Amino acid sequence: MAEAELAVAQQVDDEAELVERTRAGDRDAFNRLVERNAQKVFRMARHMTRNDQDAEDVLQEAFLKAYRRLDQFQGDAKFSTWLTRIAVNEALMRLRKRRNDKTVSLDEELTLGDSPMQRDVADDGDDPEESYERAEMREILEDAIDALAEGYRTVFVLRDVEGFSTEETAEMLDLSISAVKSRLLRARLQLRDKLRRRLKGHGREKENHV
Amino acid sequence: MGVKKKITCKSFLDDMSNYIDGDIPQELRASLEAHLAKCPECWVLFDETKQTVEIFQSYNCHPLPVDVKDRLLGALQNQWGEPKK
Numbered sequence: 001m002a003e004a005e006l007a008v009a010q011q012v013d014d015e016a017e018l019v020e021r022t023r024a025g026d027r028d029a030f031n032r033l034v035e036r037n038a039q040k041v042f043r044m045a046r047h048m049t050r051n052d053q054d055a056e057d058v059l060q061e062a063f064l065k066a067y068r069r070l071d072q073f074q075g076d077a078k079f080s081t082w083l084t085r086i087a088v089n090e091a092l093m094r095l096r097k098r099r100n101d102k103t104v105s106l107d108e109e110l111t112l113g114d115s116p117m118q119r120d121v122a123d124d125g126d127d128p129e130e131s132y133e134r135a136e137m138r139e140i141l142e143d144a145i146d147a148l149a150e151g152y153r154t155v156f157v158l159r160d161v162e163g164f165s166t167e168e169t170a171e172m173l174d175l176s177i178s179a180v181k182s183r184l185l186r187a188r189l190q191l192r193d194k195l196r197r198r199l200k201g202h203g204r205e206k207e208n209h210v
Numbered sequence: 211m212g213v214k215k216k217i218t219c220k221s222f223l224d225d226m227s228n229y230i231d232g233d234i235p236q237e238l239r240a241s242l243e244a245h246l247a248k249c250p251e252c253w254v255l256f257d258e259t260k261q262t263v264e265i266f267q268s269y270n271c272h273p274l275p276v277d278v279k280d281r282l283l284g285a286l287q288n289q290w291g292e293p294k295k
Contacts, residue, residue, distance in 0.1 A: 027290060031283070038282060039274045046272040056278050060285045067289065138269045145271070160263050161271070166233070185227040192255075192262040199261045 015079040023070055034063060037080050040162065041087045047157040048091040050146050058094065062087035084162065088172050095150065137198070144194045148187055155180055156187035217245035222252045230260050 015036070021029035038059065045058035066073075066083050073082055130138070145153055145161075158169040159180070170180045192199075215221075215238060222245050228234045229242050246253045 027286075030286070034282065034286070038279055039270075042274045042278065043270075043272045055272075056281065059278065060282050063282060064285060064289055067286065134269070138271055141266055141269055142271050145266075161266055166231075181227060185223075188227060188230075188259050188262060191266070192259045195262055195265065196258060199258055199265070 016075060019070065019073060019075070019079050022067075030067060033079060033083075037083055038063075040080065041084060044084060044157060044162055045087055045091050047142075047145055047161065048088070048154055049094055054091070054094050058087055058090045061090050065090075081164075081168070084164075085172055088158070092154075092173075140195070140198065144191050147194070148190060152183050152187035152190065155183040156191070159184050160188070215241050217241050219245075219249060219252055222246075222249070223255075226252075226256055226259065229256070230263060 015033065018029045018033050022033065041062055042055055042059045045062075046052065046055035049055050049058065062083060065086050069086075073079065145156065148156065154173060155169060155175075158164045158172065159166065164172070166177055166180050166184075169175075170177050173180070175183075222242060225234065225238065225242060229239065234242070246256060
Protein backbone atom coordinates (compact mmCIF):
# COMPACT_ATOMS: atom_id res chain seq x y z
CA MET A 1 0.00 0.00 0.00
CA ALA A 2 1.38 3.45 -0.91
CA GLU A 3 2.10 5.87 1.90
CA ALA A 4 -0.67 8.25 0.90
CA GLU A 5 -3.19 5.43 0.80
CA LEU A 6 -1.97 4.26 4.18
CA ALA A 7 -2.49 7.72 5.67
CA VAL A 8 -6.04 7.84 4.34
CA ALA A 9 -6.70 4.35 5.61
CA GLN A 10 -5.53 5.37 9.06
CA GLN A 11 -7.98 8.25 9.12
CA VAL A 12 -10.88 5.86 8.72
CA ASP A 13 -9.35 3.45 11.13
CA ASP A 14 -12.45 3.10 13.19
CA GLU A 15 -13.63 -0.32 14.29
CA ALA A 16 -17.23 0.08 13.20
CA GLU A 17 -16.10 1.31 9.80
CA LEU A 18 -13.67 -1.59 9.47
CA VAL A 19 -16.41 -4.07 10.35
CA GLU A 20 -18.70 -2.56 7.71
CA ARG A 21 -15.97 -2.68 5.10
CA THR A 22 -15.24 -6.33 5.96
CA ARG A 23 -18.93 -7.16 5.55
CA ALA A 24 -18.77 -5.54 2.13
CA GLY A 25 -15.96 -7.92 1.19
CA ASP A 26 -12.87 -5.85 2.01
CA ARG A 27 -10.41 -8.33 3.51
CA ASP A 28 -7.78 -5.68 4.13
CA ALA A 29 -10.26 -4.10 6.52
CA PHE A 30 -10.40 -7.34 8.49
CA ASN A 31 -6.60 -7.53 8.48
CA ARG A 32 -6.60 -4.11 10.10
CA LEU A 33 -8.92 -5.42 12.80
CA VAL A 34 -6.40 -8.24 13.29
CA GLU A 35 -3.55 -5.73 13.57
CA ARG A 36 -5.42 -3.78 16.20
CA ASN A 37 -6.61 -6.66 18.33
CA ALA A 38 -4.23 -9.62 17.97
CA GLN A 39 -1.88 -8.58 20.78
CA LYS A 40 -4.71 -8.11 23.25
CA VAL A 41 -6.37 -11.42 22.38
CA PHE A 42 -3.07 -13.31 22.48
CA ARG A 43 -2.11 -11.87 25.87
CA MET A 44 -5.49 -12.69 27.36
CA ALA A 45 -5.40 -16.24 25.93
CA ARG A 46 -1.83 -16.81 27.10
CA HIS A 47 -2.60 -15.62 30.62
CA MET A 48 -5.69 -17.80 30.78
CA THR A 49 -4.24 -21.00 29.32
CA ARG A 50 -0.63 -20.59 30.57
CA ASN A 51 0.48 -22.34 27.42
CA ASP A 52 1.93 -20.88 24.21
CA GLN A 53 0.34 -23.40 21.85
CA ASP A 54 -3.12 -23.11 23.41
CA ALA A 55 -2.83 -19.34 23.29
CA GLU A 56 -2.01 -19.46 19.58
CA ASP A 57 -4.91 -21.86 18.92
CA VAL A 58 -7.29 -19.58 20.83
CA LEU A 59 -6.01 -16.56 18.89
CA GLN A 60 -6.57 -18.21 15.50
CA GLU A 61 -9.91 -19.73 16.40
CA ALA A 62 -11.20 -16.44 17.80
CA PHE A 63 -10.39 -14.49 14.63
CA LEU A 64 -11.64 -17.23 12.29
CA LYS A 65 -14.91 -17.47 14.21
CA ALA A 66 -15.27 -13.70 14.39
CA TYR A 67 -14.88 -13.51 10.61
CA ARG A 68 -17.38 -16.29 9.97
CA ARG A 69 -19.87 -14.85 12.46
CA LEU A 70 -19.51 -11.21 11.57
CA ASP A 71 -23.19 -11.14 10.53
CA GLN A 72 -24.09 -11.89 14.15
CA PHE A 73 -22.13 -8.92 15.45
CA GLN A 74 -24.73 -6.36 16.49
CA GLY A 75 -22.66 -3.24 16.84
CA ASP A 76 -24.12 -2.41 20.26
CA ALA A 77 -20.80 -3.54 21.76
CA LYS A 78 -17.32 -2.73 20.51
CA PHE A 79 -15.88 -5.23 18.06
CA SER A 80 -12.87 -5.77 20.34
CA THR A 81 -15.16 -6.65 23.25
CA TRP A 82 -17.19 -9.04 21.12
CA LEU A 83 -13.98 -10.64 19.79
CA THR A 84 -12.53 -10.99 23.30
CA ARG A 85 -15.69 -12.75 24.44
CA ILE A 86 -15.28 -15.28 21.65
CA ALA A 87 -11.64 -15.76 22.69
CA VAL A 88 -12.53 -16.09 26.39
CA ASN A 89 -15.03 -18.83 25.52
CA GLU A 90 -12.41 -20.62 23.45
CA ALA A 91 -9.90 -20.40 26.28
CA LEU A 92 -12.44 -21.61 28.86
CA MET A 93 -13.30 -24.55 26.61
CA ARG A 94 -9.65 -25.53 26.44
CA LEU A 95 -9.24 -25.23 30.21
CA ARG A 96 -12.28 -27.45 30.75
CA LYS A 97 -10.98 -29.98 28.27
CA ARG A 98 -7.60 -29.95 29.95
CA ARG A 99 -9.19 -30.51 33.36
CA ASN A 100 -10.98 -33.54 31.95
CA ASP A 101 -7.89 -34.79 30.18
CA LYS A 102 -5.89 -36.62 32.83
CA THR A 103 -2.95 -37.14 30.49
CA VAL A 104 -1.88 -33.52 30.88
CA SER A 105 0.09 -33.20 34.09
CA LEU A 106 0.51 -29.97 35.98
CA ASP A 107 4.22 -30.03 35.16
CA GLU A 108 3.53 -30.22 31.45
CA GLU A 109 1.05 -27.42 31.77
CA LEU A 110 3.67 -25.22 33.33
CA THR A 111 6.29 -25.86 30.66
CA LEU A 112 6.35 -22.51 29.02
CA GLY A 113 8.49 -23.08 25.96
CA ASP A 114 10.82 -20.41 24.70
CA SER A 115 11.58 -17.50 26.91
CA PRO A 116 9.68 -14.47 25.62
CA MET A 117 12.98 -12.62 25.68
CA GLN A 118 14.37 -14.91 22.99
CA ARG A 119 11.49 -14.47 20.56
CA ASP A 120 10.87 -11.79 18.00
CA VAL A 121 7.76 -9.93 18.98
CA ALA A 122 5.22 -8.20 16.83
CA ASP A 123 5.06 -5.36 19.28
CA ASP A 124 2.67 -2.52 18.76
CA GLY A 125 5.50 -0.17 18.74
CA ASP A 126 6.51 2.11 21.54
CA ASP A 127 9.15 -0.14 23.06
CA PRO A 128 10.99 -1.90 20.25
CA GLU A 129 14.13 -2.45 22.29
CA GLU A 130 12.83 -3.50 25.62
CA SER A 131 15.58 -2.99 28.18
CA TYR A 132 16.94 -6.01 29.96
CA GLU A 133 15.48 -4.74 33.24
CA ARG A 134 12.02 -4.31 31.78
CA ALA A 135 12.14 -7.71 30.09
CA GLU A 136 13.18 -9.27 33.37
CA MET A 137 10.40 -7.51 35.27
CA ARG A 138 7.87 -8.49 32.61
CA GLU A 139 8.80 -12.14 33.06
CA ILE A 140 8.41 -11.82 36.82
CA LEU A 141 4.92 -10.38 36.30
CA GLU A 142 4.02 -13.13 33.82
CA ASP A 143 5.19 -15.82 36.25
CA ALA A 144 3.28 -14.19 39.10
CA ILE A 145 0.02 -14.37 37.12
CA ASP A 146 0.78 -17.93 36.02
CA ALA A 147 1.11 -18.94 39.67
CA LEU A 148 -2.44 -17.80 40.55
CA ALA A 149 -5.20 -20.38 40.75
CA GLU A 150 -7.34 -20.45 37.60
CA GLY A 151 -10.39 -18.80 39.15
CA TYR A 152 -8.39 -15.84 40.41
CA ARG A 153 -6.16 -15.63 37.36
CA THR A 154 -8.97 -15.35 34.88
CA VAL A 155 -10.78 -12.66 36.85
CA PHE A 156 -7.57 -10.67 37.38
CA VAL A 157 -6.64 -10.81 33.70
CA LEU A 158 -10.06 -9.71 32.47
CA ARG A 159 -10.48 -6.95 35.06
CA ASP A 160 -7.02 -5.52 35.65
CA VAL A 161 -5.02 -6.49 32.56
CA GLU A 162 -7.69 -6.20 29.86
CA GLY A 163 -9.80 -3.58 31.60
CA PHE A 164 -13.24 -5.18 31.40
CA SER A 165 -15.81 -3.97 33.90
CA THR A 166 -16.95 -6.10 36.83
CA GLU A 167 -20.27 -6.66 35.06
CA GLU A 168 -18.67 -7.71 31.77
CA THR A 169 -16.29 -10.06 33.58
CA ALA A 170 -19.16 -11.60 35.56
CA GLU A 171 -21.14 -12.18 32.38
CA MET A 172 -18.21 -13.70 30.46
CA LEU A 173 -17.32 -16.10 33.27
CA ASP A 174 -20.89 -16.79 34.37
CA LEU A 175 -20.15 -15.56 37.89
CA SER A 176 -22.00 -13.26 40.28
CA ILE A 177 -20.79 -9.68 40.68
CA SER A 178 -19.80 -10.39 44.28
CA ALA A 179 -17.81 -13.49 43.23
CA VAL A 180 -15.88 -11.40 40.68
CA LYS A 181 -15.16 -8.77 43.31
CA SER A 182 -13.98 -11.21 45.95
CA ARG A 183 -11.81 -13.14 43.49
CA LEU A 184 -10.32 -9.91 42.23
CA LEU A 185 -9.42 -8.84 45.76
CA ARG A 186 -7.79 -12.19 46.51
CA ALA A 187 -5.88 -12.15 43.24
CA ARG A 188 -4.63 -8.62 43.90
CA LEU A 189 -3.54 -9.49 47.44
CA GLN A 190 -1.72 -12.64 46.30
CA LEU A 191 0.07 -10.75 43.55
CA ARG A 192 0.97 -7.98 45.97
CA ASP A 193 2.54 -10.57 48.29
CA LYS A 194 4.58 -11.99 45.42
CA LEU A 195 5.74 -8.60 44.19
CA ARG A 196 6.19 -6.70 47.45
CA ARG A 197 9.96 -6.55 47.33
CA ARG A 198 9.85 -5.26 43.76
CA LEU A 199 7.37 -2.45 44.13
CA LYS A 200 9.71 0.29 45.33
CA GLY A 201 12.22 -0.57 42.62
CA HIS A 202 9.45 -0.40 40.05
CA GLY A 203 8.73 3.19 40.99
CA ARG A 204 12.32 4.22 40.31
CA GLU A 205 12.60 2.16 37.12
CA LYS A 206 9.36 3.63 35.81
CA GLU A 207 10.60 7.18 36.36
CA ASN A 208 13.84 6.46 34.54
CA HIS A 209 12.02 4.83 31.65
CA VAL A 210 9.73 7.77 30.86
CA MET B 211 -27.06 11.93 55.28
CA GLY B 212 -26.72 8.68 57.23
CA VAL B 213 -24.42 7.88 60.09
CA LYS B 214 -20.79 7.42 59.01
CA LYS B 215 -19.86 3.77 58.72
CA LYS B 216 -17.38 2.65 61.35
CA ILE B 217 -14.33 1.35 59.52
CA THR B 218 -12.19 -1.37 61.02
CA CYS B 219 -9.10 -2.90 59.38
CA LYS B 220 -11.24 -5.90 58.45
CA SER B 221 -13.99 -3.82 56.86
CA PHE B 222 -11.39 -1.68 55.10
CA LEU B 223 -10.05 -4.82 53.43
CA ASP B 224 -13.56 -5.76 52.28
CA ASP B 225 -13.93 -2.40 50.54
CA MET B 226 -10.34 -1.85 49.43
CA SER B 227 -10.68 -3.30 45.93
CA ASN B 228 -13.73 -1.16 45.18
CA TYR B 229 -11.88 1.84 46.58
CA ILE B 230 -8.90 1.22 44.28
CA ASP B 231 -11.34 1.05 41.35
CA GLY B 232 -13.12 4.25 42.42
CA ASP B 233 -16.30 2.19 42.57
CA ILE B 234 -17.53 3.39 45.92
CA PRO B 235 -20.16 5.82 47.28
CA GLN B 236 -18.89 9.25 48.31
CA GLU B 237 -19.67 8.88 52.00
CA LEU B 238 -18.00 5.49 52.31
CA ARG B 239 -15.00 6.86 50.47
CA ALA B 240 -14.64 9.61 53.07
CA SER B 241 -14.86 7.04 55.89
CA LEU B 242 -12.22 4.83 54.23
CA GLU B 243 -9.92 7.79 53.75
CA ALA B 244 -10.35 8.79 57.40
CA HIS B 245 -9.34 5.25 58.38
CA LEU B 246 -6.33 5.31 56.03
CA ALA B 247 -5.16 8.59 57.55
CA LYS B 248 -4.84 7.03 60.98
CA CYS B 249 -3.93 3.40 60.17
CA PRO B 250 -0.43 3.00 58.66
CA GLU B 251 -0.86 -0.77 58.23
CA CYS B 252 -3.94 -0.38 56.05
CA TRP B 253 -2.30 2.49 54.19
CA VAL B 254 0.71 0.32 53.28
CA LEU B 255 -1.55 -2.55 52.22
CA PHE B 256 -3.65 -0.20 50.09
CA ASP B 257 -0.61 1.53 48.56
CA GLU B 258 1.14 -1.74 47.67
CA THR B 259 -1.98 -3.32 46.24
CA LYS B 260 -2.69 -0.23 44.13
CA GLN B 261 0.92 -0.29 42.88
CA THR B 262 0.54 -3.98 42.07
CA VAL B 263 -2.44 -3.28 39.83
CA GLU B 264 -0.64 -0.36 38.18
CA ILE B 265 2.53 -2.31 37.48
CA PHE B 266 0.61 -4.98 35.55
CA GLN B 267 -1.05 -2.25 33.52
CA SER B 268 2.28 -0.61 32.69
CA TYR B 269 3.93 -3.71 31.19
CA ASN B 270 3.05 -5.41 27.94
CA CYS B 271 3.00 -8.99 29.22
CA HIS B 272 3.24 -11.79 26.66
CA PRO B 273 4.13 -9.72 23.60
CA LEU B 274 2.77 -11.31 20.42
CA PRO B 275 5.55 -13.30 18.69
CA VAL B 276 6.05 -12.47 15.01
CA ASP B 277 5.74 -16.12 13.96
CA VAL B 278 2.42 -16.45 15.80
CA LYS B 279 1.06 -13.39 14.06
CA ASP B 280 2.27 -14.63 10.66
CA ARG B 281 0.53 -17.96 11.18
CA LEU B 282 -2.67 -16.16 12.18
CA LEU B 283 -2.60 -14.12 8.96
CA GLY B 284 -1.85 -17.34 7.05
CA ALA B 285 -4.84 -19.10 8.63
CA LEU B 286 -7.09 -16.26 7.56
CA GLN B 287 -5.70 -16.38 4.02
CA ASN B 288 -6.41 -20.12 3.95
CA GLN B 289 -9.98 -19.50 5.02
CA TRP B 290 -10.31 -17.04 2.19
CA GLY B 291 -8.80 -19.53 -0.23
CA GLU B 292 -5.95 -17.29 -1.29
CA PRO B 293 -2.21 -17.88 -1.25
CA LYS B 294 -0.42 -15.72 1.29
CA LYS B 295 1.17 -12.67 -0.29
